[in-house]
Amino acid sequence: MCEVCAIFGAGEHWSDFARQRDDRFPFEDILHYRAERRRRIAMLNALVQPLGLVCEDWDGEALALTDARGRTKIAPTLGDVWPIAESLSGRGIDPLSEDFIAPMREAPAHG
Amino acid sequence: MDERLPLIVVTGFLGSGKTTLIRRFIETAEGGDSGLMVNEFGEAGVDHRLLVHASEAVELIDGGCLCCARRADVAKAMHDLVRMAKDGSRAGGGLRRAILETSGLADPAPVIATLARDPWLKAHVRLASVVAVVDAVAGLRNLEHRPEARRQVAIADTVVITKGDMRAAEPTARLAAAVRAISPDARILDIQDETFRLGDVLAGRESLHAPPSPFLADAPDHDSEVxxxxxxxxxxxxxxxxxxxxxxxxxxxxxxxxxxxxxxxxxxxxxxxxxxxxxxxxxxxxxxxxxxxxxxxxxxxxxxxxxxxxxxxxxxxxxxxxxxxxxxxxxxxxxxxxxxxxxxx
Missing domain, CATH: 3.30.1220.10 (CobW-like, C-terminal domain)
Structure with missing residues (x-):
């Protein structure tokens, strides 16, 4: 746990359940949890790279998105990544579109 | 252990029997510690009087349909109810669940979206179940002709069939088939069934967390909406x-x-x-x-x-x-x- 930020280093978002059991914090599986998290961030970078964005881990719990101008925004959960990526890039994210990244459009209202 | 207040959303078309179902539950020993939020389209006050047994904890949402401009009121009502539940010294303290009765014409989706978008509510309220009430007299007709009724069933994990004892009631099997055509995995319960227990529906136990089963077949795409x-x-x-x-x-x-x-x-x-x-x-x-x-x-x-x-x-x-x-x-x-x-x- 980060004593400054009071962050446990393990997310509670549904997508953070890369663990072996239903425990709130995956202390016993922490290495497995972190390895799966690293893999996910690598995949996420491949997806947001066309938007000119880079994603980094933030204390094992949140995600930091940075654009080419150096602007950084923190996404507390994976669900928050997409609206932030849209706001930083001005492009839309739509998994139903052919390339996942939709042409320039107005970002949807839901996050 | 999840200590968030369980929220049970009760939806259903006008006259389907939502209020009766809830009233019967809060009159039981198990249901007495329920906080209630009511939104009745155009009839503010009526249900408030009916729900006298928990009147201290009723948050009546006035001003129209939940799916319009009043979602902020839903959020505020839920905020207030959680605070009351946590404050044992006040009326409503010690509440074990919150029940939200939506208006008969409401699409329950915006209520759920309100919950999803509010970080404080997400940390304090757990959506335990969405219950759709379908009555055996008018339910079939509503499901055929009213998109609101279909949306209510589509989003529910549990469907309760009411009024099966009335003379004009449709056979339960026909209603169940109509429900399954929209929501093949819904838990369908008949209030007339001798094994029916209100607590199984409204107590806030983990009906959403039951192991899922696949649909035996995809619902025919007869309804482009759902x-x-x-x-x-x-x-x-x-x-x-x-x-x-x-x-x-x-x-x-x-x-x-x-x-x-x-x-x-x-x-x-x-x-x-x-x-x-x-x-x-x-x-x-x-x-x-x-x-x-x-x-x-x-x-x-x-x-x-x-x-x-x-x-x-x-x-x-x-x-x-x-x-x-x-x-x-x-x-x-x-x-x-x-x-x-x-x-x-």
Missing amino acids: SSFTLPIEGALDWPAFTLWLSALLHAHGDRILRVKGLLRTTSSDRPLAIHGVQHVMHPPTHLSADDGGPSFLVFIARGIRKAEIERSLARALDLCGSGANVPEPVRRGAPLREGAAPAA
Whole structure:
């Protein structure tokens, strides 16, 4: 746990359940949890790279998105990544579109 | 242990018997410690008087339909109810659950979206169940002719059939078939059944967390508004790639994906995971025992999104993430899958 930020280093978002059991914090599986998290961030970078964005881990719990101008925004959960990526890039994210990244459009209202 | 206040959303068309159902529950010993929120279209006050047994804890949402401009009021009512539940010294202290009765014309989706968008509420309130009340006299007609009624059933995990004892009642089997055509996996209960227990519906136990089962067949796409389908998943699903895809899908189309759930064997755990989501709200996945369930599958109840779109989208996302070994090959080539395909139960 980060004593400054009071962050446990393990997310509670549904997508953070890369663990072996239903425990709130995956202390016993922490290495497995972190390895799966690293893999996910690598995949996420491949997806947001066309938007000119880079994603980094933030204390094992949140995600930091940075654009080419150096602007950084923190996404507390994976669900928050997409609206932030849209706001930083001005492009839309739509998994139903052919390339996942939709042409320039107005970002949807839901996050 | 999840200490958040369980929220049970009760929806159903006008006159279906929502208030009667709730009133009967709060008159029982088990239901007495329920906080109630009521939104009755154009009849503010009526239900407030009916719900006298918990009047201290009733938050009456005046001013019209939940799906319009009053969602802020829903959030405020839920805030107030949680504070009351936590403050044992006040009336309403010690509440064990919150029950929200929506207006008969309301689409319950905005209520759930309100919960999903409010960080404080997310931390303090847990959506335990969405219950749709369908009456045996007018329910069939409503389901055929009223899109609001179909949406209410589509989003519910539990459907309660009322008024089956009335002379003009339709046979329960016909109603159940009509409900299943919209929501093939809904738990359907008949209030006339001698085994029916109000607590099973309204006590806030984990009905959303029961192990899911695949639909035996996809619901026929007779209703372009709402369709339901099962996606078989072969092998172990790459969990990081899957979460990227599903979270992005819910971000972009959560308003049209009424429910998603599944039983998944993943790269992240030796045990199968059960997942459940209602629109933008995903519940924490549950690990099942290694022997639970059969093949992996995902089920969707969606509005205006077809099975082939979801299949292609998932296959593309898994390919993009370098883990495209999980969905049937024809999908990745872009050919539509055979409609109606479903894994063995």
